[in-house]
Amino acid sequence: MGVIVADGRAELAEARAKFSGGTLALVPTMGALHEGHRSLISLARGHADHVAVSIFVNPLQFSPNEDFSRYPRTLERDLAVCEEAGAALVFTPSAAEMYPEGRQVSVSSGTMGTLLEGAFRPGHFDGVLTVVLKLFNLVQPNVAVFGRKDAQQLAVIKRMVADLDVPVTIVGAPTVRDPDGLAMSSRNRYLSAEDRVTALALSRALTAGHGHAELGPQAVLAQAGAVLDQAAKAEPPLEVDYLALVDPATFAPVPPGFAGEAILAVAARVGSTRLIDNSAVVLPGGPPA
Numbered sequence: 414m415g416v417i418v419a420d421g422r423a424e425l426a427e428a429r430a431k432f433s434g435g436t437l438a439l440v441p442t443m444g445a446l447h448e449g450h451r452s453l454i455s456l457a458r459g460h461a462d463h464v465a466v467s468i469f470v471n472p473l474q475f476s477p478n479e480d481f482s483r484y485p486r487t488l489e490r491d492l493a494v495c496e497e498a499g500a501a502l503v504f505t506p507s508a509a510e511m512y513p514e515g516r517q518v519s520v521s522s523g524t525m526g527t528l529l530e531g532a533f534r535p536g537h538f539d540g541v542l543t544v545v546l547k548l549f550n551l552v553q554p555n556v557a558v559f560g561r562k563d564a565q566q567l568a569v570i571k572r573m574v575a576d577l578d579v580p581v582t583i584v585g586a587p588t589v590r591d592p593d594g595l596a597m598s599s600r601n602r603y604l605s606a607e608d609r610v611t612a613l614a615l616s617r618a619l620t621a622g623h624g625h626a627e628l629g630p631q632a633v634l635a636q637a638g639a640v641l642d643q644a645a646k647a648e649p650p651l652e653v654d655y656l657a658l659v660d661p662a663t664f665a666p667v668p669p670g671f672a673g674e675a676i677l678a679v680a681a682r683v684g685s686t687r688l689i690d691n692s693a694v695v696l697p698g699g700p701p702a
């Protein structure tokens with residue numbers, strides 16, 4: 414059976430009913446699918462009988478100065494990727510279908526939604542949570558899979574599911590990278606060859622920080638920061654929005670002497686392209702240096 418494509422609520426409800434005999438995993442995306450998305454679909458297949466993918470460029474999570482209108486849209490190719498990767502259902506709603514006139518109520522992402530990405534993209538996580546909750550209500554999955562590439566997004570979604578008793582199991586998936594280390598992203602297609610060389614500093618910084626975990630949080634940040642400082646002098650330069658070592662559950666900075674798993678997160682711009690990356694770092698703890 415080929416993949417079923419539903420672009421409206423009625424079509425979705427009809428298609429969803431076909432899978433009522435088994436469990437369903439949802440992989441929410443904004444399309445322009447790459448190997449990272451494909452790996453999420455593969456992982457989802459191991460967590461449920463059937464997999465649904467949503468493709469929706471959500472206007473609520475973009476600020477007016479961001480790339481909503483030029484965000485890549487490659488639907489025909491995306492449908493082929495979904496089918497090849499083993500999805501049974503693809504939901505491709507329009508903005509009018511998702512947000513009919515008169516909308517007032519939305520989800521608030523709380524303090525976690527104002528930190529790091531939230532500080533640079535005000536309202537972003539409220540937009541993410543609102544669309545994710547709507548997608549959960551429409552698709553009614555048992556499980557949903559999100560990439561660790563967007564670690565703060567994964568954390569706020571887990572928080573929403575816990576705080577609002579949403580009956581969906583959230584699964585985090587590893588970040589898929591190109592062979593040179595750059596984390597795959599739909600936005601990488603904006604990068605020129607020169608931009609890409611500069612952009613590699615993100616993953617290099619994470620690796621450098623990671624290699625100094627035993628020396629504590631300050632050393633991790635100093636090593637990663639040195640790589641970013643070097644890239645800031647490159648042509649084109651890297652413009653860093655933040656580098657932080659945070660608690661995975663709260664996204665607050667870890668204190669000196671912190672022990673356990675932390676997330677080293679970075680966001681930076683090359684030209685007009687904004688990139689994020691992160692890596693888990695296990696800190697052995699001990700007295701602050």
Ligand code: AMP
Binds near residue numbers: 561
């Ligand atoms: P997006 O289409 O960028 O909104 O991403 C849809 C889902 O794919 C999100 O859960 C992302 O975290 C995940 N994702 C994006 N890029 C990657 C990647 N390189 N590796 C793993 N997951 C990814």
